[in-house]
Amino acid sequence: MTLPRHHPPEALLLEYATGVLREAQALAVATHLAYCPDCRRQAALLDELGGVLLDTLPPEPLAPDMLTAVVSRLDEGIAVPAPKTRTATADVLGGLLVPEPLRGYLARLPQQSSWTVLTSGVEALHMALGHAPVVAEILKMAPGSALPVHRHTDQELILTLQGSFSEEAGPHSAKGGCYGVGDLGEFEGGSTHTVVAGKDGCVCYRVLAGPVERLAAG
Amino acid sequence: MTTARSSTDAAAPAPEAQDELLVATAAGDKAAFSGLFLHFAPRVKALLIRAGSPPEVADEIVQDVMLTVWRRAAEYDRSRASAAAWIFTIARNRRIDLLRHERRPEIDPNDPELRPADPEDAESALQRAEIGARLRDAIGTLPREQEEALAATFFNDRSYGDYAAQSGLPLGTVKSRLRLAIERLRVQLKEAH
Numbered sequence: 001m002t003l004p005r006h007h008p009p010e011a012l013l014l015e016y017a018t019g020v021l022r023e024a025q026a027l028a029v030a031t032h033l034a035y036c037p038d039c040r041r042q043a044a045l046l047d048e049l050g051g052v053l054l055d056t057l058p059p060e061p062l063a064p065d066m067l068t069a070v071v072s073r074l075d076e077g078i079a080v081p082a083p084k085t086r087t088a089t090a091d092v093l094g095g096l097l098v099p100e101p102l103r104g105y106l107a108r109l110p111q112q113s114s115w116t117v118l119t120s121g122v123e124a125l126h127m128a129l130g131h132a133p134v135v136a137e138i139l140k141m142a143p144g145s146a147l148p149v150h151r152h153t154d155q156e157l158i159l160t161l162q163g164s165f166s167e168e169a170g171p172h173s174a175k176g177g178c179y180g181v182g183d184l185g186e187f188e189g190g191s192t193h194t195v196v197a198g199k200d201g202c203v204c205y206r207v208l209a210g211p212v213e214r215l216a217a218g
Numbered sequence: 219m220t221t222a223r224s225s226t227d228a229a230a231p232a233p234e235a236q237d238e239l240l241v242a243t244a245a246g247d248k249a250a251f252s253g254l255f256l257h258f259a260p261r262v263k264a265l266l267i268r269a270g271s272p273p274e275v276a277d278e279i280v281q282d283v284m285l286t287v288w289r290r291a292a293e294y295d296r297s298r299a300s301a302a303a304w305i306f307t308i309a310r311n312r313r314i315d316l317l318r319h320e321r322r323p324e325i326d327p328n329d330p331e332l333r334p335a336d337p338e339d340a341e342s343a344l345q346r347a348e349i350g351a352r353l354r355d356a357i358g359t360l361p362r363e364q365e366e367a368l369a370a371t372f373f374n375d376r377s378y379g380d381y382a383a384q385s386g387l388p389l390g391t392v393k394s395r396l397r398l399a400i401e402r403l404r405v406q407l408k409e410a411h
Contacts, residue, residue, distance in 0.1 A: 011393065018372050019311070020371075023321055034331065044299065049372070052357060054265055057373075061260065069281065070255065
């Protein structure tokens with residue numbers, strides 16, 4: 001098993017650690033962490049940093065008797081969460097092995113979720129995460145298929161779950177790279193590019209933070 | 219700031235003692251839990267207020283956070299995180315849930331699909347504690363403006379852009395200060411090894 005070669009930039013990991021990152025983007029980062037022991041260590045280090053900063057904050061006085069109130073509730077029965085299923089596959093993706101947390105999100109998709117055709121050979125499954133203009137979706141691309149050349153006004157994140165894609169830069173930006181399983185691509189707002197599936201096709205989780213402008217007919 | 223801290227800090231448990239309190243809490247020790255509460259609950263409240271929560275709401279969330287600490291203490295793994303870091307993540311996640319009404323996506327450490335780390339890279343609890351100590355020292359040596367950018371980033375539930383607007387600094391400056399702060403911490407951690 002090869003390890004990912006494309007990682008979230010430091011700023012994105014920091015936003016994940018602090019909790020600033022919104023859910024759809026955080027899901028891409030967290031699922032990359034499942035594929036990438038190295039980024040897990042970086043993320044754990046940032047959590048330690050949060051711990052040190054918390055520990056050194058000047059304390060704020062609490063409402064009176066809060067400790068007593070909390071201690072009196074320690075013996076309260078709590079709803080035991082249902083045991084997590086140990087199946088590591090996502091049914092909606094035809095039994096593809098997908099790590100948590102994305103697997104849980106896929107399992108919770110409404111029954112009536114259906115694939116829509118984006119362009120020839122490319123289908124999308126909408127995830128209903130976040131509010132417009134944010135779009136979170138699973139992309140399933142046939143071997144060699146391509147997204148139309150597009151420019152996004154805001155950040156685009158793509159995490160590969162199966163197969164690979166290559167980023168082909170548009171006429172105004174630098175050439176991209178090849179993204180295999182576990183790789184996370186961050187493409188900044190304003191960039192113009194296209195995405196082409198590799199010889200085995202690909203399945204990805206993609207988050208668009210803002211609207212996309214098509215530049216040419218696919 | 220210094221006078222307000224002196225009375226509580228005299229009895230503040232050291233990081234290793236905090237870890238032990240959390241391990242004892244997992245075994246159902248209410249006195250250990252109270253010790254954690256006295257130290258961390260007022261700091262979690264300070265974190266929430268800095269994140270923009272009104273004091274009454276912060277009190278509610280502090281209770282929720284500390285009850286969550288009690289209920290989930292058995293999941294705490296000392297070799298993976300310090301008690302302070304673990305409580306920081308609980309407070310962050312409860313804040314996202316209660317104030318923003320969003321889930322916090324996180325890995326499941328027991329997921330069979332989790333790609334394992336090289337066993338040689340695994341850190342012992344001792345090494346982990348040492349990293350914490352180095353981190354404390356390293357933060358202490360940061361230039362003031364970098365330390366402020368770092369604290370503002372961790373405790374504001376807003377984007378860097380808002381912090382930039384608040385502090386009157388251009389966004390590029392905030393980002394570069396943050397980057398410098400993190401780079402510097404990394405260099406110091408590496409040197410320590």
